Amino acid sequence: MPLTAKHRAALSWRTLLPWVVGALPVVCGLGVMNWQLEQEMQASSQATTRQVVAQVEHILDNLASAANTLLPLAGSPCEQAKLTLRAQVTRNAFVRSTNLFSHNTLYCTSLFGDFDEPVNPADYVDGTLWLMDGNSVTPGHALLVYRASDGDRGAISTVDGDHLLTALRLIGPDEELRIRVGDRWMGKDGIVHKGVPPAAASAHVLLGSTRYPFSVQGGYAAAQQGRLWRSHYPALLGLLLVLGAAAALACRWQIRRASSPRAELRRALEADEFLPYFQPVVRQGDYRWAGAEVLMRWNHPQEGLVRPDLFIPYAEHSGQIVDMTRALMMHTAQSLAPYAGLLEDGFHIGINITADHCRDLSLLDDCRTFLQHFPHGRVVLTLELTERKLIEPTPVTLELFEKLHAMGVMIALDDFGTGQSSLNYLRQFKVDYLKIDQSFVALIGADALSVHILESVIELSAKLGLGIVAEGVETAAQRDYLARHDVDFQQGYLFAKPMPAAQFLEALAARPGATQLPQRTPPEIMRG
Numbered sequence: 077m078p079l080t081a082k083h084r085a086a087l088s089w090r091t092l093l094p095w096v097v098g099a100l101p102v103v104c105g106l107g108v109m110n111w112q113l114e115q116e117m118q119a120s121s122q123a124t125t126r127q128v129v130a131q132v133e134h135i136l137d138n139l140a141s142a143a144n145t146l147l148p149l150a151g152s153p154c155e156q157a158k159l160t161l162r163a164q165v166t167r168n169a170f171v172r173s174t175n176l177f178s179h180n181t182l183y184c185t186s187l188f189g190d191f192d193e194p195v196n197p198a199d200y201v202d203g204t205l206w207l208m209d210g211n212s213v214t215p216g217h218a219l220l221v222y223r224a225s226d227g228d229r230g231a232i233s234t235v236d237g238d239h240l241l242t243a244l245r246l247i248g249p250d251e252e253l254r255i256r257v258g259d260r261w262m263g264k265d266g267i268v269h270k271g272v273p274p275a276a277a278s279a280h281v282l283l284g285s286t287r288y289p290f291s292v293q294g295g296y297a298a299a300q301q302g303r304l305w306r307s308h309y310p311a312l313l314g315l316l317l318v319l320g321a322a323a324a325l326a327c328r329w330q331i332r333r334a335s336s337p338r339a340e341l342r343r344a345l346e347a348d349e350f351l352p353y354f355q356p357v358v359r360q361g362d363y364r365w366a367g368a369e370v371l372m373r374w375n376h377p378q379e380g381l382v383r384p385d386l387f388i389p390y391a392e393h394s395g396q397i398v399d400m401t402r403a404l405m406m407h408t409a410q411s412l413a414p415y416a417g418l419l420e421d422g423f424h425i426g427i428n429i430t431a432d433h434c435r436d437l438s439l440l441d442d443c444r445t446f447l448q449h450f451p452h453g454r455v456v457l458t459l460e461l462t463e464r465k466l467i468e469p470t471p472v473t474l475e476l477f478e479k480l481h482a483m484g485v486m487i488a489l490d491d492f493g494t495g496q497s498s499l500n501y502l503r504q505f506k507v508d509y510l511k512i513d514q515s516f517v518a519l520i521g522a523d524a525l526s527v528h529i530l531e532s533v534i535e536l537s538a539k540l541g542l543g544i545v546a547e548g549v550e551t552a553a554q555r556d557y558l559a560r561h562d563v564d565f566q567q568g569y570l571f572a573k574p575m576p577a578a579q580f581l582e583a584l585a586a587r588p589g590a591t592q593l594p595q596r597t598p599p600e601i602m603r604g
């Protein structure tokens with residue numbers, strides 16, 4: 077079946093396309109959402125980093141204030157200064173300790189009073205800031221140290237690393253944040269590392285303080301991006317999936333609709349792919365061509381020439397057969413009319429008609445249009461109605477057949493012997509010919525009982541005064557048998573197979589005694 081065969085051939089893109097169409101909104105949606113999320117992350121990372129810088133600057137302002145207040149005391153005896161040192165610790169929220177140094181020696185602290193420890197100005201970035209990984213009091217615990225100096229004397233204030241840690245954790249709970257001072261940095265683990273901090277996987281931001289020598293680095297870890305995806309867009313993700321599924325289903329439905337037998341037949345009809353083939357019907361005695369049956373062929377672009385029994389049932393089922401028959405009649409008329417001179421007067425043209433075509437009177441117009449192509453009386457149009465699907469005798473159909481007869485159109489009951497038409501039926505529709513089904517012709521030469529059935533059919537038609545056409549004549553024995561039984565017309569491969577118009581006209585022109593030849597030979601004209 078060309079209709080189903082085509083389905084198989086195009087299986088790959090038919091299966092693939094709905095997936096592609098379904099994936100499209102999902103992929104585009106994900107792309108847009110990803111872009112939006114990245115924008116949001118970048119903005120959030122910027123804001124967070126800025127806040128951390130501001131918070132650390134605020135802490136350092138406390139430290140700087142304490143150190144600068146103590147700076148005038150640097151160099152004076154510790155005994156005298158230590159209470160002031162302690163007062164600064166108490167007054168400033170972030171200050172954990174204060175110290176005085178002179179000549180690179182730390183000689184007085186708020187905790188111990190007198191002290192003696194070397195101070196190396198090179199530890200401090202720009203001489204002011206040092207991120208320590210612990211001191212003798214709290215080894216391994218981060219400290220940020222601020223140093224204010226005046227010549228070789230100065231004051232030092234410290235803040236506990238926990239304050240920095242709190243700022244990092246509270247301001248940007250979802251982000252990776254690192255405070256960098258010189259070649260040391262501290263992240264959310266609270267540990268002071270040496271070297272350059274690694275950049276965040278996404279939305280990386282580096283922001284330096286304009287007032288103190290430190291910078292803050294922000295951004296998101298790779299895993300965090302996935303988590304944000306899920307927490308930000310659960311509804312949108314669901315919506316995208318639903319949209320994708322809907323698009324895929326709509327596409328599949330459209331493909332199925334477009335590739336349905338109905339759509340394929342409609343396409344073929346518009347592309348004028350249904351062609352008439354002609355099988356001659358010979359008359360008793362001289363076996364000259366008395367007419368021809370028009371048999372539909374589908375000139376399919378991929379499948380080639382398709383037999384009618386592979387597509388006519390679909391066309392009948394969908395009701396498209398009426399339009400197809402109309403187009404075929406037009407095609408036939410246009411092919412034969414220019415060479416009408418090749419046809420004997422009263423040449424029979426048989427067209428197969430289905431019951432659907434007889435439900436209204438439109439068939440009358442179709443027949444009239446067909447006959448108008450030929451000189452009056454040149455062709456006799458014979459409508460072949462199959463006995464397997466009988467037309468119901470309604471007022472409309474009876475009127476139709478009445479008028480068809482009045483126009484000179486003849487009726488042949490096709491496949492006679494395979495259905496159940498009654499004598500009454502034959503009379504009601506004024507049937508002119510019976511076409512004996514080829515299955516009966518094939519019985520010739522078989523057992524006596526089978527041949528008896530054929531003889532009964534022939535006798536019956538003789539009694540009814542109907543013309544008889546025997547179909548499917550393949551052997552000389554069948555031909556001679558039918559001739560002996562006075563069968564009026566014969567049709568079958570023995571005489572000729574169905575052929576395209578060009579070949580049919582060529583054969584007509586080549587017949588001995590062909591009366592009128594066209595100026596150009598038909599095949600040239602038809603093929604040109």
Ligand code: C2E
Pocket residue numbers: 355370371372383384385388397401404427428429430460462490491514547548549550567568569570574
């Ligand atoms: P059908 O009307 O009974 O047409 C006769 C069929 O027998 C044709 O088959 C013809 O090619 C075939 N045939 C003729 N001589 C011989 C022979 O000696 N031996 C054998 N084995 N077969 C022979 P085809 O062309 O394949 O058509 C098959 C059927 O399709 C037709 O049967 C007819 O019922 C239907 N059909 C064809 N064209 C049309 C059309 O235009 N309209 C409608 N409604 N049906 C059509």
Ligand code: CA
Pocket residue numbers: 369428460490
């Ligand atoms: Ca027929």
Ligand code: CA
Pocket residue numbers: 490491511513514547
């Ligand atoms: Ca038949």
